[in-house]
Amino acid sequence: MTSNKAKVDLRDVARLAGVSLGSASRAINGAGASQAVQQKVEQAAAQLGYRPNHAAQSLRSRLSRTLGCLLPDIANPLYAQVFRALEDELLGVGYLPLLANGANDEDREVRALSMFTHRGMDGVILAPGNERSARLADALKALPMPAVIFDRELPGQHDSVLIDHAAGVRGAVERLMQFGHRRIALAVWQGDTRPVRRRIQGYRAAFTGAGLAVPDLVVQAENVTASAFAEISGLLARPHSPTALIVQGTHMLTSALRAVAARGLRMPEDISIIAIGDTPFAREHDPAVSVLTIDMQVAARHLVSLVLSRINEPSLPARRERVDLRYEHRGSVVGSSRR
Amino acid sequence: MTSNKAKVDLRDVARLAGVSLGSASRAINGAGASQAVQQKVEQAAAQLGYRPNHAAQSLRSRLSRTLGCLLPDIANPLYAQVFRALEDELLGVGYLPLLANGANDEDREVRALSMFTHRGMDGVILAPGNERSARLADALKALPMPAVIFDRELPGQHDSVLIDHAAGVRGAVERLMQFGHRRIALAVWQGDTRPVRRRIQGYRAAFTGAGLAVPDLVVQAENVTASAFAEISGLLARPHSPTALIVQGTHMLTSALRAVAARGLRMPEDISIIAIGDTPFAREHDPAVSVLTIDMQVAARHLVSLVLSRINEPSLPARRERVDLRYEHRGSVVGSSRR
DNA sequence: ATGAAAGCGCTAACAG
DNA sequence: CTGTTAGCGCTTTCAT
Numbered sequence: 001m002t003s004n005k006a007k008v009d010l011r012d013v014a015r016l017a018g019v020s021l022g023s024a025s026r027a028i029n030g031a032g033a034s035q036a037v038q039q040k041v042e043q044a045a046a047q048l049g050y051r052p053n054h055a056a057q058s059l060r061s062r063l064s065r066t067l068g069c070l071l072p073d074i075a076n077p078l079y080a081q082v083f084r085a086l087e088d089e090l091l092g093v094g095y096l097p098l099l100a101n102g103a104n105d106e107d108r109e110v111r112a113l114s115m116f117t118h119r120g121m122d123g124v125i126l127a128p129g130n131e132r133s134a135r136l137a138d139a140l141k142a143l144p145m146p147a148v149i150f151d152r153e154l155p156g157q158h159d160s161v162l163i164d165h166a167a168g169v170r171g172a173v174e175r176l177m178q179f180g181h182r183r184i185a186l187a188v189w190q191g192d193t194r195p196v197r198r199r200i201q202g203y204r205a206a207f208t209g210a211g212l213a214v215p216d217l218v219v220q221a222e223n224v225t226a227s228a229f230a231e232i233s234g235l236l237a238r239p240h241s242p243t244a245l246i247v248q249g250t251h252m253l254t255s256a257l258r259a260v261a262a263r264g265l266r267m268p269e270d271i272s273i274i275a276i277g278d279t280p281f282a283r284e285h286d287p288a289v290s291v292l293t294i295d296m297q298v299a300a301r302h303l304v305s306l307v308l309s310r311i312n313e314p315s316l317p318a319r320r321e322r323v324d325l326r327y328e329h330r331g332s333v334v335g336s337s338r339r
Numbered sequence: 340m341t342s343n344k345a346k347v348d349l350r351d352v353a354r355l356a357g358v359s360l361g362s363a364s365r366a367i368n369g370a371g372a373s374q375a376v377q378q379k380v381e382q383a384a385a386q387l388g389y390r391p392n393h394a395a396q397s398l399r400s401r402l403s404r405t406l407g408c409l410l411p412d413i414a415n416p417l418y419a420q421v422f423r424a425l426e427d428e429l430l431g432v433g434y435l436p437l438l439a440n441g442a443n444d445e446d447r448e449v450r451a452l453s454m455f456t457h458r459g460m461d462g463v464i465l466a467p468g469n470e471r472s473a474r475l476a477d478a479l480k481a482l483p484m485p486a487v488i489f490d491r492e493l494p495g496q497h498d499s500v501l502i503d504h505a506a507g508v509r510g511a512v513e514r515l516m517q518f519g520h521r522r523i524a525l526a527v528w529q530g531d532t533r534p535v536r537r538r539i540q541g542y543r544a545a546f547t548g549a550g551l552a553v554p555d556l557v558v559q560a561e562n563v564t565a566s567a568f569a570e571i572s573g574l575l576a577r578p579h580s581p582t583a584l585i586v587q588g589t590h591m592l593t594s595a596l597r598a599v600a601a602r603g604l605r606m607p608e609d610i611s612i613i614a615i616g617d618t619p620f621a622r623e624h625d626p627a628v629s630v631l632t633i634d635m636q637v638a639a640r641h642l643v644s645l646v647l648s649r650i651n652e653p654s655l656p657a658r659r660e661r662v663d664l665r666y667e668h669r670g671s672v673v674g675s676s677r678r
Numbered sequence: 679a680t681g682a683a684a685g686c687g688c689t690a691a692c693a694g
Numbered sequence: 695c696t697g698t699t700a701g702c703g704c705t706t707t708c709a710t
Contacts, residue, residue, distance in 0.1 A: 009703055020681040025705055034679060054458045055403065056703035058394035059686050075419035083413060084440055096454065099438045101423055115435065119393045227623040251619060254593075258625055261600075281593055284566040286601065348687055359697040364689055373695060395687035398702050684707080692699080 068116035085300035104129030168325025173206035287331025407455035424639035443468030507664025512545035626670025
């Protein structure tokens with residue numbers, strides 16, 4: 001300990017370095033100081049153990065170097081992955097993500113946005129639970145900082161990063177067709193959100209694109225956290241039960257596996273399965289489950305780049321980036337043997 | 340819009356309300372203003388759409404009203420639950436959690452702590468990956484704000500919230516014993532962290548407490564994210580294979596279920612299973628899996644209460660709160676039929 | 679490139 | 695209880 005003051009401030013550093021406060025600031029921020037000053041200030045700062053005061057920086061520069069991240073549910077591995085990727089991406093450029101759980105609760109989402117405003121976030125990344133919430137739309141419109149939407153379609157012009165669910169699911173269906181499957185089922189959540197809509201859309205497009213009738217094999221679970229066991233069991237009990245199944249998320253995957261087992265079927269011999277979203281569970285299952293994966297690094301990179309560029313250039317036109325759903329083949333998909 | 344200034348500040352509010360800046364501040368903060376002033380200020384604030392500037396509040400009051408939360412891995416449902424509970428708890432008292440993923444990476448943890456310092460966190464809640472990291476211990480010691488440790492035993496005196504894994508697992512083993520089980524196995528992660536140590540300890544205590552020899556039925560997975568399929572399969576292949584199994588976490592639960600199925604055994608008829616940590620998967624499995632659950636609301640309440648009380652009263656002695664592991668009985672546990 | 683000075687928006691200390 | 699005043703620690707003019 002060299003000082004006996006409670007806290008070291010930049011003034012102390014400047015004094016020890018024998019330069020003015022302004023020069024010390026410039027040196028610390030690497031903004032136009034001579035080699036000599038730079039060196040002296042850095043040494044003084046190190047010697048005193050100087051840490052800049054973020055509140056003061058923030059107040060003066062009007063930049064918090066923080067991005068509010070409003071995600072539906074951090075317990076969902078998908079969003080946990082996004083957050084983790086955002087963290088990696090932001091930390092590298094001196095930014096920080098501030099996470100808030102939306103919890104599919106309009107009220108909570110609006111409050112989070114308000115909190116982001118109060119806390120002076122430089123920008124916001126958000127994936128609201130409900131795309132049609134008027135209150136959220138209003139809150140979003142009133143936001144004083146730029147926002148980027150993740151995988152949702154909201155009214156108005158926004159920068160957004162969209163996962164290409166339609167193409168992904170279509171590709172998966174086509175892959176299954178190549179394996180000889182025709183009775184291909186799709187299990188998704190109930191609820192009218194972009195991911196669900198697009199997946200169904202892609203599913204249909206695969207059949208119509210192949211000149212086939214779209215089979216009546218789409219089931220929707222009651223809500224995001226519900227098991228789809230009953231729905232999938234019902235599907236499997238039909239006379240011409242599906243030979244392949246695409247399911248949304250880990251949760252539905254486990255339901256599907258249970259339904260398959262309960263019916264005395266084997267995977268993949270009797271039914272091939274593709275899950276949407278990669279998880280350790282899918283990877284380590286036996287057989288490992290083929291998945292449509294999202295490269296969250298890529299998604300995060302786009303999100304960050306969109307919001308940071310707009311902070312610097314607010315008048316940019318609204319942009320949208322697409323992120324592919326990549327098919328990863330594993331043991332859960334084989335040729336169809338049943339007719 | 341009533342104003343044409345870029346931003347409304349408290350001075351504007353005070354002016355419109357016809358009171359001094361100080362009075363306006365007191366009214367906004369609910370700290371000693373007369374009814375009349377209170378009312379006028381509130382109305383003026385509402386009319387102007389005033390939002391306090393958090394950086395300025397923070398700079399002046401030396402309080403960020405933010406708690407740094409360093410958790411090992413937000414993708415782990417357990418920690419996602421803690422964060423969610425912390426968020427609920429803190430939002431209610433005007434605080435905010437700032438989440439950082441430690442990722443079981445010493446470097447990352449130390450950096451997170453440094454970032455917490457820079458950002459002026461009022462306190463820190465942390466669950467480091469490695470309890471014996473000297474660098475982390477040093478960083479922790481140098482922390483200028485109070486810290487509370489979650490479910491870890493770190494060198495030095497700290498406030499902490501500890502899950503009572505030992506009693507929990509002991510209780511679970513005893514429960515299984517009441518069901519007639521004797522060959523009870525325990526599958527936990529490798530690695531020397533408090534939760535693992537305590538669970539093994541509780542497991543042993545159950546046997547010695549019952550006057551029985553501790554069976555050689557504890558297996559440890561290679562690492563936190565590894566599947567324990569091989570280890571558990573090995574266990575089940577032994578001549579006197581276990582009739583009951585306690586597994587740690589969702590991940591190992593799925594491994595265990597797979598191993599059981601692969602061996603041609605049925606759950607619960609051939610083997611009873613208890614998982615540590617409740618998840619939708621465990622609840623919705625068929626049969627539903629009995630679990631040892633942690634009430635994260637309670638844990639979060641203790642964490643917040645400890646850190647906030649220490650902010651106000653830094654000289655308090657180190658305290659530790661215990662949180663029970665509660666057994667929740669479901670269909671995966673039945674009487675032992677095998678000998 | 680550097681120093682001096684101003685002030686970001688707010689709260690706290692003080693006097694009345 | 696209220697108004698006045700002084701900064702919190704920093705960045706950013708503005709001169710030089």
